[in-house]
Amino acid sequence: MATTSLKLSSVTDANGKSQIIVKLTISRHNRPCFKSGVYVSPKWFKPIQQTTRGNLYGIVVPKLGRLNYAEVKEAQTAQSSLDGFISRLTAVCNALAKNSELNHETIEEALKLTKNIVSDSISWAKIQDLKAKAAEQREGTGSEKGFFDWFDLFLSKKELSEGRKRGYQVLFRMLARYQSFVRETDRERRNFLWNIHTIDRETIEDFFDYAANEKELSEEYHELFRLILADYPAELSMKHKTRSIESRGNNILRERQKSLKAFFNWLNANGYTTNRPFDGFVMARENYGTPFYLTLDERNIVADFDLSDNKPLEAQRDIFIFQSLIGCRVSDLLKLTADNIVEIDGDLFVEYIPQKTSRSEAKVVSVPLNNRAKRLVEKYRNEGEKLFPFISANNYNEAIKKVLTRCGIKRKVTILNPVTGKEEQRPINEVASSHMARRGFIGNLYNKVKDPKIIGEMSGHSDNSRAFVRYRNIDKDTKRETVNLID
Numbered sequence: 001m002a003t004t005s006l007k008l009s010s011v012t013d014a015n016g017k018s019q020i021i022v023k024l025t026i027s028r029h030n031r032p033c034f035k036s037g038v039y040v041s042p043k044w045f046k047p048i049q050q051t052t053r054g055n056l057y058g059i060v061v062p063k064l065g066r067l068n069y070a071e072v073k074e075a076q077t078a079q080s081s082l083d084g085f086i087s088r089l090t091a092v093c094n095a096l097a098k099n100s101e102l103n104h105e106t107i108e109e110a111l112k113l114t115k116n117i118v119s120d121s122i123s124w125a126k127i128q129d130l131k132a133k134a135a136e137q138r139e140g141t142g143s144e145k146g147f148f149d150w151f152d153l154f155l156s157k158k159e160l161s162e163g164r165k166r167g168y169q170v171l172f173r174m175l176a177r178y179q180s181f182v183r184e185t186d187r188e189r190r191n192f193l194w195n196i197h198t199i200d201r202e203t204i205e206d207f208f209d210y211a212a213n214e215k216e217l218s219e220e221y222h223e224l225f226r227l228i229l230a231d232y233p234a235e236l237s238m239k240h241k242t243r244s245i246e247s248r249g250n251n252i253l254r255e256r257q258k259s260l261k262a263f264f265n266w267l268n269a270n271g272y273t274t275n276r277p278f279d280g281f282v283m284a285r286e287n288y289g290t291p292f293y294l295t296l297d298e299r300n301i302v303a304d305f306d307l308s309d310n311k312p313l314e315a316q317r318d319i320f321i322f323q324s325l326i327g328c329r330v331s332d333l334l335k336l337t338a339d340n341i342v343e344i345d346g347d348l349f350v351e352y353i354p355q356k357t358s359r360s361e362a363k364v365v366s367v368p369l370n371n372r373a374k375r376l377v378e379k380y381r382n383e384g385e386k387l388f389p390f391i392s393a394n395n396y397n398e399a400i401k402k403v404l405t406r407c408g409i410k411r412k413v414t415i416l417n418p419v420t421g422k423e424e425q426r427p428i429n430e431v432a433s434s435h436m437a438r439r440g441f442i443g444n445l446y447n448k449v450k451d452p453k454i455i456g457e458m459s460g461h462s463d464n465s466r467a468f469v470r471y472r473n474i475d476k477d478t479k480r481e482t483v484n485l486i487d
Helices: 069-097 104-113 124-140 147-157 162-185 201-212 214-220 222-230 250-269 296-304 311-326 371-379 393-407 434-449 452-459 476-484
Strands: 003-012 018-025 033-040 045-051 054-059 341-344 347-352 365-368 412-416 423-427
Touching: 003 033, 003 054, 003 069, 018 069, 033 069, 033 104, 054 069, 069 104, 069 124, 104 124, 104 162, 147 162, 147 250, 162 201, 162 214, 162 222, 162 250, 201 214, 201 250, 214 222, 296 311, 296 393, 296 434, 311 371, 311 393, 311 434, 347 371, 393 434
Parallel strands: none
Antiparallel strands: 003 018, 018 033, 045 054, 341 347, 347 365, 412 423
């Protein structure tokens, strides 16, 4: 189970006290931090235990004397409050562990909901009940809701994957930063606030122009953005540790535009507003470039390369190869267990419901395992509940790059820079990711059978999917065979 450790914030208040931050270690690559709400004098925060990895810190209550009673009492109260917070944090993690992904956002939300709940009574059912009551309460006072309260209601009502939810939260923070930026820089809009009933197309267009240039604006108005990033609007329930703005290109902007439009479509469909600010709005144009992936020869070099001197890297290589043999998204790959391997007519298949489409179409994807895939399943059969020893998605992507580098797979590929939209030549080992395994599955199969319907059945794409074309590249042999038909 997760363990906790403590650190002291570098920020001090007017009384010279700093807040204790609780660091939760869920796994090697998942260590979220939470504000405890407990402030102490730095002189009380000292090493209390020495371990092989360093000192563990905690509150050291001063020894009681005749002249320091108030100080000792305050330190004891702080220790009691800290113990209570850690107890609640532990109870929340135990409740979420078997029913939800343990990450900063899910834990933070549960901590807010259980703020006035005794730790012993915290359970998954209790958290869900509190979440439902909070949503009902917000809905019951709809006329008083602010713009970001509507977003909270939207997220509580819509069944979204964790990835989609995070995408919306990124959008919410962008909207909040725009609101603050406008109020501070535009004299005519000093009182600007987002409002679902009054927002118009011109404001939407201005917001996305701001979003496209936010990186440059953050550098020009450095001090202003330091304050904006440190203090989001109070009604925006989620916080974020990022303290810098990233550049973004057309594809990312289009995703955010589609998300904001979906939010207004939901408001319209439920009768919360009749305002339609996206009428006449022109979406950014998506451009994905030519798909690149490992050829079958390259894949086999990677699959057979001796990485026995680095077992963790070898495991991630095996996971990448398995993904390239079944073509699933990384979000589905991370959730696979032994239960997803089924025997049908004497052969083994992996079966799963794609997370991305499970809300709209709970269609089971069934992919037969070839001999290489079967050997990989057998290799890790007793490693635990999961099918493979996964690490986080981000670290998995970094491991893939290291694997290709070790294997000498460095040919140049043409990519589109996601920010500038211009073509670039980059070594494939530097731009590889888990999604390349999915593209390789689809692209290599298409070059063999040229039947998108068969491949779509195994990749989870719907019939006539417009996204399908982004995963395959028509190779020279296919073009040559086609032209020869009219020779």
